[in-house]
Amino acid sequence: MSSCDELARIESEDPRISVLTVGDEILSGEITDSNFPVIAQALSQIGQKVAEHRTVEDDMELIARAIRSLASFSAAVIITGGLGPTSDDVTAAAVAKALHRDLVLHHETARRIESFFKRLNREMSEENLKQAFVPKGSTVIEPAGGTAPGFIVEHQDRIITALPGVPSEMKQMLFSHVIPYLEERFAKATIQKTRILRTFGSGESDVASMLRQIEAESRARFGYLATAGEILVKITASGDSEEEIEAILERESEKVKDRLGILVYGEGDDSMEAVLGRLLSEKGKTIAVAESCTGGMVASRITNIPGSSNYFIGGVVAYGIEAKRNLLKISDGILSKGLVSEEVAREMAKSARELFSADIGIGITGLAGPDSGGEKKQVGTVCIAISRHEGCESFEVLLPGNRMMVRNIATLAAMNIVRVYLLEIN
Amino acid sequence: MSSCDELARIESEDPRISVLTVGDEILSGEITDSNFPVIAQALSQIGQKVAEHRTVEDDMELIARAIRSLASFSAAVIITGGLGPTSDDVTAAAVAKALHRDLVLHHETARRIESFFKRLNREMSEENLKQAFVPKGSTVIEPAGGTAPGFIVEHQDRIITALPGVPSEMKQMLFSHVIPYLEERFAKATIQKTRILRTFGSGESDVASMLRQIEAESRARFGYLATAGEILVKITASGDSEEEIEAILERESEKVKDRLGILVYGEGDDSMEAVLGRLLSEKGKTIAVAESCTGGMVASRITNIPGSSNYFIGGVVAYGIEAKRNLLKISDGILSKGLVSEEVAREMAKSARELFSADIGIGITGLAGPDSGGEKKQVGTVCIAISRHEGCESFEVLLPGNRMMVRNIATLAAMNIVRVYLLEIN
Numbered sequence: 045m046s047s048c049d050e051l052a053r054i055e056s057e058d059p060r061i062s063v064l065t066v067g068d069e070i071l072s073g074e075i076t077d078s079n080f081p082v083i084a085q086a087l088s089q090i091g092q093k094v095a096e097h098r099t100v101e102d103d104m105e106l107i108a109r110a111i112r113s114l115a116s117f118s119a120a121v122i123i124t125g126g127l128g129p130t131s132d133d134v135t136a137a138a139v140a141k142a143l144h145r146d147l148v149l150h151h152e153t154a155r156r157i158e159s160f161f162k163r164l165n166r167e168m169s170e171e172n173l174k175q176a177f178v179p180k181g182s183t184v185i186e187p188a189g190g191t192a193p194g195f196i197v198e199h200q201d202r203i204i205t206a207l208p209g210v211p212s213e214m215k216q217m218l219f220s221h222v223i224p225y226l227e228e229r230f231a232k233a234t235i236q237k238t239r240i241l242r243t244f245g246s247g248e249s250d251v252a253s254m255l256r257q258i259e260a261e262s263r264a265r266f267g268y269l270a271t272a273g274e275i276l277v278k279i280t281a282s283g284d285s286e287e288e289i290e291a292i293l294e295r296e297s298e299k300v301k302d303r304l305g306i307l308v309y310g311e312g313d314d315s316m317e318a319v320l321g322r323l324l325s326e327k328g329k330t331i332a333v334a335e336s337c338t339g340g341m342v343a344s345r346i347t348n349i350p351g352s353s354n355y356f357i358g359g360v361v362a363y364g365i366e367a368k369r370n371l372l373k374i375s376d377g378i379l380s381k382g383l384v385s386e387e388v389a390r391e392m393a394k395s396a397r398e399l400f401s402a403d404i405g406i407g408i409t410g411l412a413g414p415d416s417g418g419e420k421k422q423v424g425t426v427c428i429a430i431s432r433h434e435g436c437e438s439f440e441v442l443l444p445g446n447r448m449m450v451r452n453i454a455t456l457a458a459m460n461i462v463r464v465y466l467l468e469i470n
Numbered sequence: 471m472s473s474c475d476e477l478a479r480i481e482s483e484d485p486r487i488s489v490l491t492v493g494d495e496i497l498s499g500e501i502t503d504s505n506f507p508v509i510a511q512a513l514s515q516i517g518q519k520v521a522e523h524r525t526v527e528d529d530m531e532l533i534a535r536a537i538r539s540l541a542s543f544s545a546a547v548i549i550t551g552g553l554g555p556t557s558d559d560v561t562a563a564a565v566a567k568a569l570h571r572d573l574v575l576h577h578e579t580a581r582r583i584e585s586f587f588k589r590l591n592r593e594m595s596e597e598n599l600k601q602a603f604v605p606k607g608s609t610v611i612e613p614a615g616g617t618a619p620g621f622i623v624e625h626q627d628r629i630i631t632a633l634p635g636v637p638s639e640m641k642q643m644l645f646s647h648v649i650p651y652l653e654e655r656f657a658k659a660t661i662q663k664t665r666i667l668r669t670f671g672s673g674e675s676d677v678a679s680m681l682r683q684i685e686a687e688s689r690a691r692f693g694y695l696a697t698a699g700e701i702l703v704k705i706t707a708s709g710d711s712e713e714e715i716e717a718i719l720e721r722e723s724e725k726v727k728d729r730l731g732i733l734v735y736g737e738g739d740d741s742m743e744a745v746l747g748r749l750l751s752e753k754g755k756t757i758a759v760a761e762s763c764t765g766g767m768v769a770s771r772i773t774n775i776p777g778s779s780n781y782f783i784g785g786v787v788a789y790g791i792e793a794k795r796n797l798l799k800i801s802d803g804i805l806s807k808g809l810v811s812e813e814v815a816r817e818m819a820k821s822a823r824e825l826f827s828a829d830i831g832i833g834i835t836g837l838a839g840p841d842s843g844g845e846k847k848q849v850g851t852v853c854i855a856i857s858r859h860e861g862c863e864s865f866e867v868l869l870p871g872n873r874m875m876v877r878n879i880a881t882l883a884a885m886n887i888v889r890v891y892l893l894e895i896n
Contacts, residue, residue: 097524250592265557348765361759
């Protein structure tokens with residue numbers, strides 16, 4: 045172990061907490077580490093954030109080295125995995141090695157394991173008893189369901205805690221023991237919260253530059269995240285009390301909403317279809333769709349929402365020209381000019397509205413690619429129309445990305461048009 | 471930067487590859503890192519394994535420190551995230567800093583970004599041009615969908631590569647550039663490969679017990695993975711040559727296919743809709759759907775496939791009773807007995823076939839939940855029917871899980887019925 049791994053004073057004044065995942069199956073990508081997000085979210089609830097997350101294989105030397113490295117800048121290290129009964133479970137030994145302590149038998153745990161096997165009428169192997177050994181000076185956390193105990197050990201002002209890798213056991217011990225322990229030790233003066241505003245209709249850099257002035261004047265931190273077609277604005281504030289932070293977040297998100305206007309469609313976990321569903325219910329409007337390039341995606345997104353049968357009447361997927369002609373009654377005169385046009389989208393929207401006797405009809409036709417299928421327009425061209433008693437409106441956009449992305453953005457755009465319309469009416 | 475971060479000789483003879491994830495939103499647990507498993511699995515396909523995985527926040531100092539630390543024992547470091555256009559995207563600068571290199575403008579990328587914005591008729595901000603700066607000496611990987619390029623840079627025998635955090639862009643660049651690059655540099659003696667067989671229609675433990683005998687006699691390792699409604703059988707073999715491994719995998723997958731029969735619908739990345747699309751094309755059949763509880767999911771899955779317009783004519787989403795009555799012409803006598811029945815599904819399938827003049831019509835009606843909406847059947851009940859010139863067949867199933875899962879499994883089941891039918895005809 046090199047000298048730079050020696051435990052030194054912690055640089056930051058804030059307690060910093062690191063997470064170490066142990067497990068070949070996670071490092072190989074066979075299994076996704078579902079424990080880490082649970083731990084990170086639990087820490088953020090007590091105003092702590094993760095300084096670093098590492099994943100190493102089931103190797104005593106590597107685990108011990110990672111523990112010492114993380115402890116060099118962290119006030120606490122939370123380890124998951126490697127506490128089972130088999131030979132590749134070496135986390136307890138690695139913690140002992142990292143802290144230069146002995147492994148000692150925890151008698152109560154040994155007795156519990158013995159009676160566990162007795163109760164199930166199963167033979168106990170010597171390996172199972174291995175789970176009763178913990179680094180000297182540990183506080184043992186009793187097994188949650190399985191036979192593996194967890195433990196918390198303090199060393200040179202650092203807290204090292206090890207939990208099983210089985211998600212249900214990990215979660216139970218985390219919330220029953222580790223989080224309360226850390227919360228008490230690191231009673232925080234400052235806590236931190238993030239609010240997410242969801243936007244649609246503009247690119248990441250445009251949204252960021254629209255908010256540059258607000259960001260510059262703000263006590264909160266701003267972050268941007270581009271997902272399929274949407275840009276999320278993340279506002280993070282810290283302060284001494286929940287109330288103070290909520291006040292900052294409320295003030296900043298109001299400023300952002302004022303600036304971005306109609307671009308902001310929701311907050312937090314809101315989805316476009318959930319927001320649209322709430323608006324349709326509020327305004328007492330029903331909707332029907334006629335889709336070509338999105339092939340049913342708009343209908344399936346809208347009907348993701350429980351209770352959508354109250355406002356979604358139905359849809360037609362008019363993929364081929366025959367369906368557009370026969371079911372949607374679009375004239376050959378219009379179709380002969382090309383299947384991707386605002387005119388076709390408008391006819392589709394009107395047909396959808398009439399066929400299903402809905403208040404609002406949506407029509408979508410476009411070229412999702414990879415090739416243009418004989419149409420004159422560019423791949424990525426999508427025409428969307430909305431029909432309602434005030435008349436029919438349409439527009440044409442050129443969307444970036446591959447087939448999946450074009451279809452996704454077109455689906456969001458179609459729902460977004462209805463959202464914007466509903467916001468404008470009384 | 472402390473002295474222990476200096477790049478030294480690599481301890482192990484095997485090339486070791488580390489992965490560094492950059493992103494506040496991942497470290498905070500808000501978003502699960504879906505990129506890491508993809509990278510780890512891709513590396514295992516070329517016989518490499520991950521030495522360590524770290525996640526750090528969007529902070530130039532911390533990223534640079536992590537790069538130097540990982541490079542101290544790794545022959546390659548794969549970085550994801552932090553290549554966007556906003557102020558919190560600092561990965562390129564961090565790589566430059568870690569390697570003591572300048573950031574230089576990559577003219578071709580700058581031109582590409584300019585024309586990207588021109589084509590979409592959008593204003594390009596200065597921030598967007600930031601994405602064209604890469605560490606000096608880098609090989610630039612062109613953007614995959616977005617505007618962010620990736621890059622590969624070699625430094626003191628280490629390979630450092632940076633890819634965007636957007637999963638679709640990351641994946642495309644990984645497989646088109648990074649994996650081939652690493653494969654050529656680190657040609658390995660023992661290699662390992664995994665073949666995946668995809669099954670639908672039976673549970674994980676049933677599939678596993680059907681294969682127990684084959685597994686016991688095999689030189690390959692077997693694994694099982696339950697995803698939304700499907701069970702994947704993973705067969706892994708290792709050996710000295712590609713040919714040897716392929717021979718084992720071929721032999722074992724034939725045995726599995728013989729044993730599981732019709733349950734196996736595809737291999738590797740095959741999706742049900744891709745397999746169905748190939749079969750429809752082969753047999754020269756067209757299809758149309760009438761959906762209720764799946765709300766357009768069957769149509770949208772089928773039309774995920776490029777060229778699906780050759781066999782998919784169209785669909786109706788008959789969500790409300792009016793659409794079932796008016797558009798699908800189902801009699802009130804049938805509807806009055808309840809909207810979820812095999813009889814209704816059969817009428818829907820027949821109507822879909824007739825409305826769109828298709829060879830095959832599919833009808834689906836069911837209760838996705840959360841409540842039963844006044845129907846007598848249990849939540850999770852789904853009725854599916856297939857209509858073709860031989861007549862109409864239907865069945866009723868009770869599916870587990872929440873609304874999303876019921877809809878997903880029902881969608882797969884509907885496509886699977888058509889697959890099985892097409893396999894039976896000449």
